[in-house]
Amino acid sequence: MWQSIVCTGHSNKGATRTPGRCFLFLRHGEAIYRLWSILSITRSGNSANSLLAQAARPGKKSGGRKQQTMTAAPSTLRSFIVIPARLESTRLPRKLLLRETGKSVLQHTYEAAQRARRPSGVQVAADDEAILREVRQFGGEAVLTRRDCVSGTDRVAELAARLDDVDIVVNVQADEPEISAEAIDRVIELLEDNLSAMMSTIAAPIRSRAQLEDPACVKVVFNREGRALYFSRSAIPHVAADSESLDLQLAADRPLFHQHIGLYAYRRDFLLRLARLPRSPLERAENLEQLRVLELGETILVGSIREATCGIDTPEDYQAFVARRLAG
Numbered sequence: 001m002w003q004s005i006v007c008t009g010h011s012n013k014g015a016t017r018t019p020g021r022c023f024l025f026l027r028h029g030e031a032i033y034r035l036w037s038i039l040s041i042t043r044s045g046n047s048a049n050s051l052l053a054q055a056a057r058p059g060k061k062s063g064g065r066k067q068q069t070m071t072a073a074p075s076t077l078r079s080f081i082v083i084p085a086r087l088e089s090t091r092l093p094r095k096l097l098l099r100e101t102g103k104s105v106l107q108h109t110y111e112a113a114q115r116a117r118r119p120s121g122v123q124v125a126a127d128d129e130a131i132l133r134e135v136r137q138f139g140g141e142a143v144l145t146r147r148d149c150v151s152g153t154d155r156v157a158e159l160a161a162r163l164d165d166v167d168i169v170v171n172v173q174a175d176e177p178e179i180s181a182e183a184i185d186r187v188i189e190l191l192e193d194n195l196s197a198m199m200s201t202i203a204a205p206i207r208s209r210a211q212l213e214d215p216a217c218v219k220v221v222f223n224r225e226g227r228a229l230y231f232s233r234s235a236i237p238h239v240a241a242d243s244e245s246l247d248l249q250l251a252a253d254r255p256l257f258h259q260h261i262g263l264y265a266y267r268r269d270f271l272l273r274l275a276r277l278p279r280s281p282l283e284r285a286e287n288l289e290q291l292r293v294l295e296l297g298e299t300i301l302v303g304s305i306r307e308a309t310c311g312i313d314t315p316e317d318y319q320a321f322v323a324r325r326l327a328g
Contacts, residue, residue: 076192077167077168077188077191077192078120078165078166078167078168079118079119079120079166079167079168079169079170079188079265080119080120080121080122080123080163080166080168080169080170081113081116081119081121081122081123081169081170081172081184082122082123082124082125082156082159082160082169082170082171082172083106083109083110083113083122083123083124083125083172083173083174084124084125084145084149084152084153084155084156084171084173084174085106085124085125085126085127085131085135085142085174086127086128086131086152086155086174087126087127087128087130087131088128089175091313091314091315092312092313092314092315092317092318094130095175095312095318096131096134096174096175097130097131097134098318100318100322101321101322101325101326103138104134104138105174105175105177105312105318105321106124106131106134106135106174107134107138107140108177108178109172109173109174109175109176109177109179110122110124110135110138110140112176112177112178112179112180112181113172113179113181113184115181116181116184116185116188117181117185118184118185118188118189119170119184119188120166121141122140122141122172123140123141123142123143123159124140124141124142124143124174125142125143125145125155125156125158125159126142126143126144126145127144127145127146127147127149127155128147129144132144143159143162145158145159146158151289152171152173153171153264153271153274153275153289154275156169156171156271157271157272157274157275158275160266160268160271160272161272163268166268167267167268168188168191168192168265168266168267168268169265169266169267169268169271170184170187170188170263170264170265170266171263171264171265171266172184172263173262173263173311175311175312175313176262176263176309176311176312177312177321178309178310178321178324179263179309180305180309182305183202183261183263183303183305183309184263186202186303186305187200187201187202187263187264187265187303188200188265189303190226190265190301190303191265191267191301194299194301196299197227197298197299197300197301198266198267198270198293198298198299198300199264199265199266199267199270199290199293199298199299199300199301200264200265200300200301200302200303201220201228201260201261201262201263201264201265201290201300201301201302201303202260202261202263202302202303202304202305203220203222203258203259203260203261203302203303203304203305204258204259204261204304204305204306204307204308205255205257205258205259205304205306205307206219206250206255206257206258206259207250207251207255208250209246209247209250211259212235212250212257213235215233215234216233216313217233217259218231218232218233218259218260218262218288219231219232219233219234219235219236219257219258219259219260220232220236220258220259220260220302221236221237221258222258222302226301226302226303226304227299227300227301227302228290228294228299228300228301228302230291230294231260231286231288231290231291231294232286232288233286233287233288235257236257237256237257239256258302258304259308260290261305261308261309262311264290270298274292274293274296277292277296279292280292280295280296281295282294282295283295
């Protein structure tokens with residue numbers, strides 16, 4: 001990876017210089033990015049990090065969205081949450097509209113997403129008018145997308161194409177009503193701090209053999225720098241020893257096994273490119289979209305949290321969620 005800054009067109013006038021053009025060139029893998037910004041540089045001069053931050057954040061139009069009241073922390077990049085919401089589901093029909101707690105699952109997820117501090121707002125990418133009505137009923141923002149989107153990522157990308165002023169798009173799954181604001185802020189921070197990474201996600205330790213062996217629990221391994229090496233429905237890494245050794249590893253203070261949490265942040269331009277690409281061989285084999293990114297040779301950063309949140313996939317999942325909410 002290499003990067004350089006070239007600034008031109010400055011002239012001294014008293015205590016300041018007139019605005020000039022600054023070009024940032026960043027290469028990672030096969031991608032070359034050219035970002036442009038108009039800078040006003042004082043006599044004391046800007047640091048390289050300041051130039052990078054301003055060059056990476058060109059001024060853009062708002063895209064017609066109303067301003068939301070989320071309290072965003074200072075950031076060099078604009079981030080935004082998209083919640084892809086599909087009405088029909090196989091194991092728990094119309095689960096996003098269930099409301100035994102007094103609020104729908106979708107409203108719980110939306111409000112949880114709003115508690116994140118770094119994003120500038122939240123929108124639901126809906127596939128049905130019923131989802132659209134539900135979001136508007138509780139005062140949220142939603143956009144109707146195509147019904148034939150193959151995946152949630154495709155639905156997020158369709159809405160992201162309209163977000164011209166956004167640098168980072170966060171994909172929060174609609175059936176995650178207990179998603180933590182800290183996890184959302186973390187995936188954004190990972191991309192803010194590492195310009196070479198195109199995507200980030202979250203993982204939590206696995207502590208039980210049943211969870212490790214469950215193919216519905218996606219596992220991830222990553223290196224010391226938090227870069228994902230592989231995602232799988234199988235138990236990874238494989239422990240080449242007896243069952244007692246496996247139990248010791250599951251209980252270790254420094255976890256060896258991690259569950260992947262389906263929360264993603266993407267650089268917007270990369271997400272739009274990713275959605276246009278065909279499914280990759282490993283992606284088809286494991287039925288995991290994130291493997292397409294690794295097969296492209298791109299970096300996925302993995303942040304760690306102590307415990308995984310519980311998504312709503314089955315009637316049992318929903319009843320457990322209702323019990324937790326009613327218990328306070």
